[in-house]
Amino acid sequence: MASKTAIKCGKLFDGNTQAVQKDMVIFIEDNKITDIQPLSKAGDFAGYEVIDLSDKFVTPGLIDCHGHLGMNGEANGTATMPYETIPKATLKGLRMAQATFMAGFTTFRTSGDVGFSDVAVRDAINAGEFVGPRLMVPGPCIGSTGGHADTHYNPYIHTDWALGLVGDGPDELRRIVRYVIKHGADYVKFMSTGGVMSLGTTLGAQQLTYDEIRTIVETAEMYGCITATHAHGTNGIKDAVRAGVTSVEHGMILDDECIELMVEKGTYHVPTIIAAHQIVVKGPEIGVPEWAINKAKIALDAHQEGFRKGHKAGVKIAFGTDVGTPFNTHGDQAYEFELLTEFGLTPFEALTSATKTASELLRKDDVIGTLEVGKYADVVAFPGDPTEDIKVMTQCCFIMKDGKVYKS
Numbered sequence: 304m305a306s307k308t309a310i311k312c313g314k315l316f317d318g319n320t321q322a323v324q325k326d327m328v329i330f331i332e333d334n335k336i337t338d339i340q341p342l343s344k345a346g347d348f349a350g351y352e353v354i355d356l357s358d359k360f361v362t363p364g365l366i367d368c369h370g371h372l373g374m375n376g377e378a379n380g381t382a383t384m385p386y387e388t389i390p391k392a393t394l395k396g397l398r399m400a401q402a403t404f405m406a407g408f409t410t411f412r413t414s415g416d417v418g419f420s421d422v423a424v425r426d427a428i429n430a431g432e433f434v435g436p437r438l439m440v441p442g443p444c445i446g447s448t449g450g451h452a453d454t455h456y457n458p459y460i461h462t463d464w465a466l467g468l469v470g471d472g473p474d475e476l477r478r479i480v481r482y483v484i485k486h487g488a489d490y491v492k493f494m495s496t497g498g499v500m501s502l503g504t505t506l507g508a509q510q511l512t513y514d515e516i517r518t519i520v521e522t523a524e525m526y527g528c529i530t531a532t533h534a535h536g537t538n539g540i541k542d543a544v545r546a547g548v549t550s551v552e553h554g555m556i557l558d559d560e561c562i563e564l565m566v567e568k569g570t571y572h573v574p575t576i577i578a579a580h581q582i583v584v585k586g587p588e589i590g591v592p593e594w595a596i597n598k599a600k601i602a603l604d605a606h607q608e609g610f611r612k613g614h615k616a617g618v619k620i621a622f623g624t625d626v627g628t629p630f631n632t633h634g635d636q637a638y639e640f641e642l643l644t645e646f647g648l649t650p651f652e653a654l655t656s657a658t659k660t661a662s663e664l665l666r667k668d669d670v671i672g673t674l675e676v677g678k679y680a681d682v683v684a685f686p687g688d689p690t691e692d693i694k695v696m697t698q699c700c701f702i703m704k705d706g707k708v709y710k711s
């Protein structure tokens with residue numbers, strides 16, 4: 304017999320309407336939502352187990368579209384990561400996925416980890432062996448020699464260990480895309496430009512040619528996979544958008560042409576404001592290298608301007624945090640909601656970016672992202688109303704994933 308649950312919601316944001324609905328009931332059978340009604344019309348609850356969240360604010364399970372399982376806020380994680388073994392990275396990754404889950408993120412798209420540790424964590428959670436979020440993973444990210452994915456700093460040491468997999472030219476990159484998909488990647492993540500935390504790469508400089516990027520995107524498309532590019536600088540963003548990338552991650556230096564192209568192509572922007580913010584605010588205390596702090600500062604100022612312009616022009620914004628980067632720890636990344644409102648989103652827009660829009664980016668909007676009949680029962684709750692005080696988003700107090708309660 305189906306297990307039946309009714310959740311009484313004091314306030315409800317369903318992901319579809321930009322409004323707070325009061326005194327609603329969500330009916331669930333097994334792992335799916337079967338009905339949503341006002342409490343006044345809900346009738347009696349015979350046969351239902353009732354969960355009383357009548358003093359809480361209920362939303363769809365949150366979605367973080369960008370993070371790393373192998374790091375947890377270390378001052379210079381990309382430098383220390385290559386000294387860890389893959390089994391160690393995998394065990395750590397599981398803990399990180401669980402910490403993110405317990406903050407209300409029932410879906411977590413990660414953004415590149417070593418040795419397919421992310422694939423192992425995803426599979427173990429999907430098999431029911433461990434508690435955790437719905438994970439969507441890329442395996443190692445892909446980049447060029449000397450680029451943001453290339454952490455082989457010493458020319459005399461060769462190892463497969465690196466932040467990502469390195470290739471040059473369309474043929475090599477095509478092979479690498481096939482390789483990551485063969486070994487379990489759900490989607491393809493590549494590096495179009497330099498980064499903040501990799502030594503020696505210039506922040507905005509393009510690191511893959513248009514032909515290389517187009518090959519990555521078209522190969523991924525052949526397998527039905529979406530693509531995401533790490534990109535700060537405008538030229539790297541533009542070539543990736545022209546090549547048909549699904550989302551631009553960070554996108555810290557957007558000019559008008561970038562924005563026009565992104566609107567025209569329907570490209571998503573995953574701004575990860577918290578990543579640069581934390582490096583700028585907390586970096587000097589604990590010795591983040593000065594070159595990295597300087598890169599982050601320049602990026603953050605440009606980011607706010609580009610973000611605002613893009614949002615105004617209609618660029619789709621999906622919530623992502625780059626959790627794992629310096630001082631950006633798993634379980635605390637909901638601080639991004641506050642930063643999104645500081646950058647100019649309304650609380651409703653910030654909530655939508657982490658629910659409906661994020662599910663559309665992941666092409667999973669048929670099953671998650673909103674509270675609707677037929678979708679998975681991924682439901683979370685907060686002790687206050689984020690449309691009045693966005694800070695409550697860091698205080699998730701109830702988690703249901705796939706109809707099962709993990710926190711109450």
Ligand SMILES: [Zn+2]
Pocket residue numbers: 369370371414625
């Ligand atoms: Zn990242």
